[in-house]
Amino acid sequence: MKDGRLADVVFSSLRYEVAPDEYWYFDFPVKSAAERAEWAGTTAMWKAQRRFVEKDAIGVFAHKERFMQKFGHLMASGGDSFIYARSDFSRAESLVGGDWFLKPADGQCGAGGFHLDAKALQAAEVARILEVRLAEGSRYILERCLVNHEALRRVNPSCLNTLRIVTGNDGKNAEILFARARFGNGADVDNLSAGGFATVVDHRTGRVVSDAVSTNTGRAVYFPKHPITGVEFRAIEIPHWDKVVELALAASRVEPRARVVGWDIAVCEDGVYLVEGNHNWCKILWQLPARKGMKKELAKYVQRFG
Known part of the structure; x- marks a missing residue:
């Protein structure tokens, strides 16, 4: 430089x-x-988000186990947490025959998360995978692996493609502020930081209305079609959109100390499920898909919800 x-x-x-x-x-x-x-850069977002979520409520979103306790009724069944120990062979045995997703309990942006398909594996094989992928003495979240609705799976079948729905709740009324859709690029997670894509979703209709952005090269690069599957991003319509909106608004009413939150939602054939809540929802995911700086919008949110 x-x-x-x-x-x-x-x-x-x-x-x-x-x-x-x-x-x-x-x-x-x-x-x-x-x-x-x-x-809106890191500092502006940090200042705003400190006003959106009260200090004593941040831990509910920062620690996945606490989040599961509070929002588990909106999530898919089968959630569990454990501290990994190589000597605990019973953990590997318990996973045999299942399809799982594991992630660090304190992880962010999908870091460290991976899919474990153990339907045809023996316990020794599962144990070897855990030994390679997990850190001794660290705590992990274990979840039943969700499978996308075919309309989203055809875009990218390598992982669960999720929605980021950001809501505002002033204590009286809850609303959708904006929506984004994320798609993987052959990896186990769909995050931009893992090479995935992000698009703008019209929160009124559930239709994707932008090309997809990737930050994999260190710059914002835009794609009209998925480079692996060839699916045109602007042709995507999110299934069960009415249920997505209903779920996001229901989640926004659970923790009154958190007024603006980014909800990660999975859309499956049988319905929609809450995956995570983010008090520190990403300024990159918000602005880059729209090709527009949102600092003025952020100021409006602070005025309304801060």
Whole structure:
């Protein structure tokens, strides 16, 4: 990186409160000062989200076990948690014959999560996989592996493709603020940080209305079609959309100390299920699919829900 560019990255982090990676994601090298000011970076988001969710409620969302206790009635059945020990062979035996998804209890952005199809495996084979994938003494969440509705699975069959629905609740009324759909790119998770894609969903209709963005190269790159399956993103209509909206609004009413939350929702053939709730919902996932800085929108949310 040349000295002039490095100086601009440092200046932007101070002036516009963006992290170095956001400088490139938001394409700051070709943007004017006025255009740069439109984008909400890490610091602006942190300040806003501290006002959206009261301090003593953050742990409900930051710790997956606490989240399962509070929101389990909206999630798929079969959730469990455990501390992994290589000497505990009974854990491997209990997984034989099932289809599972495991993730660190304190993980973020899908990091460390993986699919374990143990339907045709022996206990020794499962034990070897756990030994490679899990860290001794760490706590993990074990969930029944959900399978997408065919309308979403055909876009990417490698993992569970999820929705991010952000809601606002002022204590009297709850509403959908915006919606995004995420699709994997051959990996076990659909997160942008894992090479996945994100699109804008019209929250009134459930239709995808944008190309998909990827940040896999360190810059925002847009795709009209999925590069593996060839499915056109703008042709996607999310199934069970009325149920998605109903679920997101129901979740938003559970914890009154959290007024703006990003809900991850899975759409399956038999219905919709809550996967996670995010008090620190991502500014990248929000802004890049829309190709638009949302700092003014963020200020409106703070005024209404902060």
